[in-house]
Each structure stands twice: as C-alpha cells, then as structure tokens.
Amino acid sequence: MALFLLGVILFLILNITLGSINIPLPETVKILFRAADTDTAYQSIIWQIRLPRALGALLSGAALAVSGLLLQVFFRNPIVGPHILGISSGATFAVALAMMGSYLIGMTYVSPLTLSLASFLGAMVVMVIVIAVASKVRDVITLLVIGLMTGYVASALSSFLIAFAQSENVFRFVIWTMGSFSAMTWDKVSLLAGAGIILLIGSYLLAKPLNAFLLGENYARSLGVNVKMFRYLVIFFSCALAAIVTAFAGPVAFVGLAVPHLARLALGTSDNRVLIPASVLAGAAVTLGCDLLARMLFSPVELPVSATTSLFGAPLVIFFLIKGKTAL
Amino acid sequence: MIIRTDKLKVGYGKKTVVSDINLALLAGQFVCLLGPNGSGKSTILKTLVRMLAPLGGEVFLNDHNIHELSSREIARTTAVVLTEPVSPGLMTVYDIVMLGRHPHTGFMGKPTALDTEKALEALRRVNAANLAARYFSELSDGEKQKVMLARALAQEPKLIVLDEPTSHLDARHRIEVMLILRQLTQEKGVTVIASLHDIDLALKACDVAVLVKDGEILACGVPEDVLHEEIVAQLYGLENANFSARLGGVELKSRQQGAVVFVVAGGGTGAGIYRALARQRLYLATGILPVNDIDYQIAQSIGLDVISTPAYEAPQEASYQAALRQVKRATCVIDSGFTVGSQNLPNLELLRAALAAGKTTLTLRSPDEARALFSADRLHCARDYFELISAIRKTIG
Secondary structure, eight states: OHHHHHHHHHHHHHHHHOSSSOOOHHHHHHHHTTOSSSOHHHHHIIIIIIHHHHHHHHHHHHHHHHHHHHHHHHTTOTTOOTTTTSHHHHHHHHHHHHHHHHHHTTOOOOOHHHHHHHHHHHHHHHHHHHHHHHTTOSSHHHHHHHHHHHHHHHHHHHHHHHHTSOHHHHHHHHHHHTOOSTTOOHHHHHHHHHHHHHHHHHHHTTHHHHHHHTTOHHHHHHTTOOHHHHHHHHHHHHHHHHHHHHHHHOOOOSHHHHHHHHHHHHHTOOOHHHHHHHHHHHHHHHHHHHHHHHHHTTTTSOOOHHHHHHHHHHHHHHHHHHHSOOOO | OOEEEEEEEEEETTEEEEEEEOOEEOTTOEEEEEOOTTSSHHHHHHHHTTSSOOSEEEEEETTEEGGGSOHHHHHHHEEEEOSSOOOOSSOBHHHHHHHTTGGGSOTTOOOOHHHHHHHHHHHHHTTOGGGTTSBGGGSOHHHHHHHHHHHHHHTOOSEEEEESTTTTOOHHHHHHHHHHHHHHHHHHOOEEEEEOSOHHHHHHHOSEEEEEETTEEEEEEOHHHHOOHHHHHHHHTOSSEEEETTTTEEEEOOOOOSSEEEEEOOTTSSHHHHHHHHTTTOEEEEEEEETTSHHHHHHHHHTOEEEEEOTTSOOOHHHHHHHHHHHHHOSEEEEOOOOOOTTOHHHHHHHHHHHHTTOEEEEOSOHHHHHHHHOOSSEEEOSSHHHHHHHHHHHHO
C-alpha cells in the first residue's frame, strides 16, 4: 500500500517535471511553491498544462480502477472492466453524433466542452438503460450480456455515422476514442475531482456488501445484503466513475481491468475494504506512468493514452497472474 | 417453533414444483429432506430462506411472515449452506468465516473483539481452526464445506438450512459434517434442515425425515416411522435395490438364473458371502436361518432364496427338508463358518449331506476345524473371499 502511495507521488513529480520542454527539478519545485523569481513561461507550462494534466490522469486512473473493481466483484468475473456495460460505447456514440452530426446541421466547430457533455450524456443514457434492465433480470450474467449487447448496438450506430462522415472528422473521432489527457484544464480537473471524490467515497461505503458478494449473489442475500438496492448502487457508482473519465479523457482502456488485479495480487487479499483504497492509489500511479510514457516515448509526437496502458498493462497482468495466484 | 409453513407452494415462475407443504420445525430439531434428484428439495429450501418467492401459502420465521422481515433480520436468524461452488478469490478461511458476522457488524463491517471470538469459535467447532490462515481456494472439497459451515455458524443462527451438505464429500467428511450438525442441534438448540442423499445417514442422524416426491410431501415424521422398505422403494423408484429399515441401509438386489449356489450360514457369517457372490451373478440360496438372524435380514434384502425357521426354536423338519432339496439341486455348497450350537445342528447335517452326495463343498473354516467337524477330504478350505470366488468359478465354469 505504501508502495502504491510512493508510486503516485513519484509519478506525479515526474509528470510535472518531464516534458518536451525541459524544466529543471529545482525550478519546478520553486514554481509549485509559487516562489517569486521564476520564469513566467515555465510557470504557465507547469501551472496551466502539466499540473492539471497530471491531476486529471491521477483522478481518472483512480476512478477507472475502482469502477473496474466494483464490476469485477459484482459480476464475479475477472475479465470485466469499466466499459463492459456499454458505457464507453454509449459515450463514443454520443461523441460521434456530436462531432459528425453538428457538421451536418452546418456547424463548423464543436467545443471540447460540448464533446464532454455529449460523452457524459451518452454514458448516462446507457447506464439508465442497464439499470432499468437490471430490475427485470434475476442473475448478473444476463445483465452482463445485456450490457455487452447495448454496447454493440451503440458501436454499430457509431459505425453508421463514420460511414457517412468526412475523413478529417473520422480521424479526429478515432483519436478521441483512444483517449488522451492532453486537453485537461483546471475547469475539467475541478469537475472531475468534485464528482470523482464523492463517487470514490460512495464506492468505499459499499465495501461490506461487496465482500459478501465474493461468495456470490445467493450467499450475499443470505447474509442480509439488500441485493436489489446493492445492484443499483454498484451499477450507478461504477458507470458514473467511468462516465466522468470518459467525458474528459475519452475511453481510456485497460486501467479499470488491470489495476484491480495488480492491487489484489500485490496485497494478497480480496478484501474490498483494503482493495478500494489500494486501487485508488494503484490506478492513479499506473495512469500517471502511462500518460508520462504516452507523452515522452516519441516526443514531441504524443501517443494516445490507451496505447500505453494496454501495451504495458497487459504483459504486466500476465506476469502477475503467472507468478502469483490466479484469482479474483 | 422456529419455522412453519402453511400450505406452501414452491416453484419457479409458473411451474409448481412441490405444493401443499405444511411443516413445523421446533428448536433443536434435525430435519432432513429426502427425495430423488429434481424432486424439489432445493426449491423448498430456497423458498424457506426467501431466495425464491413462494407461489402460494406462507412461511413464518419465529411467527413472523418472512416477507415482512428485512434481509438483515432474516440473516440474523437463518444461515444457509448452498450447493453452488464459491470462488472468493484471495480470501483466507478466516476472512470467509468472518463474512458470517456480516449481519452483526456495523456499517463498514469492522469486526469487534466479540466478532473475532465468534468466528474463531465457529472454526473450532468444525475442527478447522488449523485452516484459518489458508486461502479458501486451496482447500479440498471437504475442508471447504466445513469452512462454509463455520461461516454459517459464525452468523449465530437459530436455523441452518443446508442444501446437500454431504455431496461430493468423502466418508470421513460426510460423517464429520453430520456429527457437527447433530452436535449443534443437541448442544446449542439450533434447528437444522438439510436435503440429503444418504438414506442411511439420514436415518441415523435426523429427528424428522420429510420425503419429497412427484410434487408432494410423500411422508413426514420420525425416520423410523417413515422410512420403511416400500416407501423408500417408491421414493427413489428402486427396482434393483432394497432398503432395509432394520439394517438401516440399502442392499443391491440379485436375482440371477443359472447354477445354484447354496450357502449354509448364520449369525452374520453369511453377509460377506451373499454380497460377494451376488456380484458374481449367481443364483443364491441360503438357510436354514432363524428369522431373527442378521443373515436372514441381509439375505432378504439382497433377494436370496431364503429357507427360514421361527426364532428361538430348533429348525422345523419342513425347513430342513426344503433346505435338503436345495442342497441336492445346488452345483456348489458353501459353509460360511457359522458357530455351531444346539439350535443349528441341522445346518451341520446339511453340509454333511452335501459331502455325502459328492457336491463341491467349500468352507471358510480353517482346515483343522473343518476336519474336526466333517472328517472329509472333499471339503475345500478357502482362506478368503478371493479363493472362495475362484473355486466356485472353477466349479461352475
């Protein structure tokens, strides 16, 4: 756990210090503490670009990891991630609609905030559909399949739009679908922080029934868990966490799937009272690290963040699974 | 009265599985549900703990309709052990048992000293304290079942509902689980209701047996009252096996045509021979057995041709003559090595007659004892069942 915290701090410092413009570490520290005698150009790079971006990555990583953890326990399935219920597909479709649809009605520019809003709405619409369905079906596997199918429908609709769109719009759209923290501003970070922290605390309060769910739905019920209520809450928290990240950074792959495994295997427990805080820290550290790589590997060309999360995340999970115990 | 059902009808959706269930379980009772696969035992149990909604009728827990109780209230009274396998990931045995404290702990589930004590006590009660630090997923089936039982106990229930708690377990764990359950009912006054597949274990451990078949409760009561041959045969549709209430177990029936083997037995010495030879698909006859002899009971259960005689008397002449006829028909006659006393001298005569008639006669007695009793060379002494079976096979071909 301490290691995870250390990782967060280390990567936070690296993310602020490193970049295509080299700012020496002492200078960075001075700027962060708002010392008087610093370069104003450096000041704005750090305060306006790197710090919000790093904090955005940190919060997104934490949110995605916890979202993935909730769903993995809820579905009793280790290969479930935050986007499994069609959240990202819903968001993607909404963004596609906003990007390409607005040109059709004659608009030439779509503001990033509009895209964020569209993405969030798309995710929420899917979430509402899933929750409505959740009240009808008895077992969670059916729910999982329905989530997947909803996702496919949204993806199909996106494909429709792409087929009719102009190529430069398609390029912009495809880049968006791979996720990036490059557009983080203080406004977005504060929204992300405000909603994210509330949702993370809410998720932590679910730790006790989540633990009971480790034995399966029937045992959880026999232990006094109000399964119906719990089902709504898990879907709400996990979807909302994924939705706010997707709104500001696009669909960031893999963090939500991989980080809960890393936390579990590193700590050797499935106790969610431990795993939720651990996933917050591990998710933050991993995402900061991946964003750093995305920026630095082929600097000044920036990679989509999903490329690095998947490229480095997948082998890491395989390594841990082979070395340690394969388990939820 | 812990739990009571009133005209309960259980099933899934529109499909009724069992109807008109009227049960009343007292504190400290060990109740078992018996019945063939798919008869609705699990459906009844799941309805009792509100995992399924009843299709009709009502369930009362401590005189409250369970549909008016909260999940937590039910969880504080009732614990369940299900058949479904659990894979809780990286949870230790202690963690799992501690989950049983769920209905008693606070909002975040932080265990108090009392919770810890209760969890450890539950583990000790199922003889699994040594497993506490192990990961649950690493345990054997038997150990897992004991841990799930400990988890149920940690819940401090008044009622434990178990769905086939002894399936998939080896003999040791099967008996251990039943003993733990019985101890719970007797020492802590916990009511146990379990579906079981072992009629013999049920007969020996339970206070009440409930027989479920074809959508109804076939019978319900003290096992000794309820479990007799006909009803058990009806319950499971047994055709090639017999349940014996006196023996408390099931014997496989054997009624084969062909060469006759006559076994002279008594006092339990015949049991092994009957079972060993029944598996060899031989036509078996035995006698002369008093009706109070254990060999008589077993021979009846397996379905041998039994020549009997009333209890506590020397064999009647008619029985002797009947036995003699069988001996003369037989290809092979076997002496089980029964104890010879004043009441069974005719059995010795039967063997001597067989020898005199030149029948292949085998004995399980030692050569010295055999010579002293029969003074004949034609008698084959078999040291064990293997030699006995081989010799018979050789004779019959």
